Amino acid sequence: MGENAGKISESTRTAYPIFPWKQVRGLRNRIAHDYTGIDFEMVFDIVSRHIPPLKIAIEKILKEGLANGFFDKSECNAAQNSIFYRHIDFKRFI
Numbered sequence: 001m002g003e004n005a006g007k008i009s010e011s012t013r014t015a016y017p018i019f020p021w022k023q024v025r026g027l028r029n030r031i032a033h034d035y036t037g038i039d040f041e042m043v044f045d046i047v048s049r050h051i052p053p054l055k056i057a058i059e060k061i062l063k064e065g066l067a068n069g070f071f072d073k074s075e076c077n078a079a080q081n082s083i084f085y086r087h088i089d090f091k092r093f094i
Contacts, residue, residue: 001054002028012070016061024054063093 005024013021027046031038065071080090 001051001058002031012061012065015070016057019054019057019061059093066094 002024005021005028008021013019027043031043062071062076066073066076076090076094079085079088080094
């Protein structure tokens, strides 16, 4: 999630300002680059309490974006057919 948050277009970030794009990316960078300074209890708290609502928000963004032609449906279809995204229930937002 953190890696892809950095790849989101400025127009998408602007369209969904309530989503914490910067914080998601920042946590990813902190975990990826500061192995000795990670507060594991904080990370557990984030994963336990904050990821579930973020997942719902991402599904909403994808659903709206696909419905309004903001996102490319062919990319979504390619992801749906990829072995790397089998854990995602695409029916929730397509």
